[in-house]
Amino acid sequence: MKIDKFWLSVLVILIAGFAFTKLADNEFYFFTTYVVLQGLIMAVAWNILGGFTGYVNFGSAGFFAVGVYTTVALNKAFGLPLPVLLLAAGVICGLLGLAAGYLTLRLKGVYFAIATLATALVLETIVNNWKFVGGAAGTYVLQPKGSFIFDNYIELLFMLMLVLAVAATAISRYLSSSRIGQGLAAIRDDEVAAECMGVPTLRLKLISTTAMGALMGIAGAPFPFFVTFVDPVSAFALVIAVNAIAMPMIGGTAVWYGPVIGALLLGAIQETATVTISSELNLLIVGVMLVLFITLAPKGIVGLIQDYKKKKGANNG
């Protein structure tokens, strides 16, 4: 049987993650990696639409928060188990993504970006006024009892996030390397030409927005159990939306591993800064890095490496 390198690394990562839960006993590590992995899923999801398809979404925090509040609402109303909550958040945010996909029929470029930003604001206003989930004051969410085969709930959440991050990356990799990815790239470069070359542009855009929405919702679904207190300010946080854009931009938007690299790098820097300096510094770090990369390396780290290789190849040849 032939196992390709990607799936082998997936296996290694998952085993290493599981071993980590058994070996490390400081909960801090799990809190930190959870936040980085959450950013990674958001970045990978954003990149499916933003990087592959060329539609910029400024409203990532909106999708994330809908995932968060799906959990809050369904947990409070029915006390459903976590897998069901994940699924529900995925479906609801997938539908929200589908609706955003129909927006692309009328809104292109910067107008689409503005519409996504506006949608996030509308959603935040709704949640602010929705008493059942705590409204603007927020609500406490109790972690479920029992933590499966793990020592405590945070280890479970960490492992769950690791599995989700790997799954999101696998989906993004599949989308980019299949015929769908070819079609999305054509749409990004020129939508009218793509349509005339037989690319079913609407259908592919809907696949792209739905996948993006569903993944962002799933990234948000475990969040209430992670923080145990949820309010609109934390669920719709600016840093979530900014990170979702900055991570792919820094890593490189054209390929599936770009956002993964960006998320790991930026996430690690942010978490280190939080511990060593202050958590208030995060947005500043993102801002500075984003400006630097957009002006100096618009194709991100992946682009830098590709250019370097090309130059080296040209010098040798």
Add this chain to the structure above:
Amino acid sequence: MADRVLNVTDLTKRFGGFVALDSVNLHLDKGERLGLIGPNGSGKTTMINCISGSLFNDEGTVEFEGRDITSLPAHKRAHMGIARSFQIPKPFKSMTVLENLCIPLEFAAWDRADHRHISEQAMEILETIKFAERAHENSGSLTQVDMRKLELARALAAKPTLLVSDEAMAGLSSSEVDEILEILLVLNEQGVAVIMIEHIMRAVMRYSERIVVLDAGKKIADGSPDEVMHNPEVERAYLGE
């Protein structure tokens, strides 16, 4: 009728109160070379937008190989065998020339072509139009004439029965015009019917078997190049009273 590729009946297209096309009839037989000419703003590009599906007409029908395609979106028409090139080249800029050709091979021609060896097929197409040396160049940095060639190569990769070429030669030098004409002739030899929109009369007269003239959204002439050139209405449209 069996050999009829395209049949456009009473095609009308309005933009607000402006009538861009007014009950235009047009037909094309298999492998025919048709020149579509007319002064600026006469509705030529609107016409081919309605044929390729980039725009939907308000009235009338478009039939392709006997099937009514009036309400089909552009990508479905491309799947059936209608390809077009754009007046202002629209390459997929992040891709190489070869990758540009893979898009129509993987989408428009998917139902009608071999699914394997896509890039070999793309290379063959580039070779038939003597464009293979540019295969691995970035399509965004091509010269104008090469971009026009890419437009046609990409249309060819859709394996069409009908190609609509929208001013593929505008702004090119005389020798470059000949190169493009050569490509269009190769295409036609493979049995592709071609509608050529062009302002360069030398090219149109040389290439077309039949010429249709549009003026202010109406068809004013339809016939052999000689007939059309001596048509008093055409002279009036181009030169005024």
